[in-house]
Amino acid sequence: MSKFLQALNPAQCQAVEAADGPVLVLAGPGSGKTRVLTHRVAYLIEQRGVDPFNILAVTFTNKAAREMKDRLEALVGAQAAYALSVGTFHSLCARFLRRDIVHLGRERNFVIYDGDDQQRLMRRVLREMNVDEKRNPPRSLLARISSAKNELVGPAEYARLNRSSPFDELVATCYQRYQVLLREANALDFDDLLVETVRLFDEHPDVLAHYHTRFTALLVDEYQDTNRAQYLLIRQLAAQQRNLFVVGDDDQSIYLFRGADVRNILQFEQDYPEAQVILLEQNYRSTQSILDIAQAIIQASQKPKHLKRLWTENGGGAHVTLHKAVDQDAEALFVADELVRLIASGDVAARDCAIMYRTNAQSRAVEEALIRRALPYQIVGGTRFYERKEVRDILAYLRVLYNPYDSVSLTRILNWPGRGIGQRTEQELISWAATLGVPLFQALRELEDATTATPFNARTTKALLEFLHLLDHLRSTSQTTPVASVIEQICECIAARATLEREYDLLEAEERWQNLVELRDVAESYKHLPTEAQLPTFLEEVALVAEVDKLDPNADKVTCITLHQAKGLEYAVVFLIGLEEGLLPHSRSAQDRDQLEEERRLLYVGMTRAQRKLYLCHASERMNYGRFNSSRPSRFLSDIPKALLKGVPQRSPKAPAPQTTMFSPRSALGDQKPATGSRTRRPSAAPPPEETRFSRGQQVRHAIFGSGTVIASRLVDGDEEVTVRFNDRERRLLASFANLEQVDA
DNA sequence: GGCTCGATCTTTTTT
């Protein structure tokens, strides 16, 4: 038995040590999935001698990617970790396309359009076609287009397949035009990043061959949430070596709405008949009480799935609490009061607690309650930093400097700050450019030639030319100036602060100005890159950051987060609020059976985030659209056996809080009652080593690196990290992996 | 071309 088995349980070991070829790891919540992934990578490097440069790992968020790199840095050293390719589907595709999109006849300096940009572009399409935006909301057109793209259905095919209704036909026409405009702007939307990469690999086998050589080992996290495009992408990349290691849990599939297809994970064994399948069923995260309730919820599901049975050796723990409040404000105050009590007891810190909800709108009541109780908090999502108008406006300048054909950004700043170019002129410019058959920026350039016939009067022409020359001026410096200084220059040239003060009252202007200062500060962190790489990198990362990516794990604050974003996270104490019909399950999902099942899984995901204490809350009345509506408890709650729940007695207004013990004295995790009955059917992992096996000065031998001298050794994460000086350089190794042999000097 | 006021809509979930 290899030594590193110590730190892992048998199933985890089996996964980490699996031979080459396809591997499917079905990992229940809290079963050490991340640990398996990182150890697998470390194992490939240390034991199989795989060059980290040849490893590609796909994670679900940038945050997960960063954490994986950090953990691997400790396992295999900074240099090896740096050589790894780790990222989300979208960021990896962006990287591939930056390199190779020329093969598709496009330029490398494309910009990435997010939802807001997409809507602006779609509005332009609708206006061009004289279609009523009210009756045909850009969002719903885009939603259709997005699902088409996720299925890799292009405009032509879409038109062929969908001709049963006038709306279908409208979508088809808009889709076509939308793609033309995207291309003209040299822009890709989120979905295009995937679609175009698949197309690139499909149409250019030589390019794909390059990536086959480059990436000999593939790892994919959250495989149950891949959509068709992502699935095909992985299939393309894995086609040659079939060295594909995927991890996922069909019970946690919650992204149906953005095209995720659970069949991808359910059919893995058909796709790769030689696949090894490994189940991770031991849960290390939650108490038995929490797990029992989560299981009750998921087992009531009717869907076909991979069968798993979770168990834990953690003690029974505190009962799960069910709380009914009169309305959303009372619900939020209950949560806040419980938090105050728990934190005051010293058992948990604010950073260990999270409040989770179905919709972002629910965060408002929560936020108010937390403020009233003076609790520190961070909200994930809500009004996002990069969605603030002024921030986007400055970003629009940057994007135009990077890619002047970006028409959405160009029109965004055409009249910001106000320079006498109104909607009428904008419209005129757009249609004139269309007549000339050139991008907007090109049309502006045409104005410089006074002999060209234009639809503008002298005053308007002057304003447009001044704008063009402002861009020229900024552009001439943007390539040779750090991106933070470019932002400063933009702000200076447009007198951003004064502009804001003109547009808003003093307080709000200051707040918005601070946002711009913050944007500059973010840009500052790119200064270590070569100057010419700063702007592109900055723009790309800004486009692809998710809200969870910005969660600060070090801040001692309560986290408020949607159930979707909470996937993959864990907290000692979790409050699930708004467990009501219409909210969870959401009314928009109530009609469809599959969607209803997804709502159930969403609840399951939320519950299994909790380590020690879980609260389930609902209100009998809720304010919607400024109107009170009575709410019934979620149907899912009736799937929980009553005996597993503990209600909290209503407090009389002035009475002190009852001193119920939420945690056993030394905390639920500290003193573990043995788990009951048949659940202890697996051998547990061996206890971690308690003192270091290696010490400074000792001579050791490594199978690949040869002999060396131990510089230091310390216990980390249940294992021993040994720093060894080899001939060429120092390396940090994990004792359980490195198979270091002790040599007598 | 820009402002003010009232009508209208909003809430799924996200890269």
Added chain:
DNA sequence: AGATCGAGCC
């Protein structure tokens, strides 16, 4: 309840 958007006025 709050934001956003368009019509009508300056």
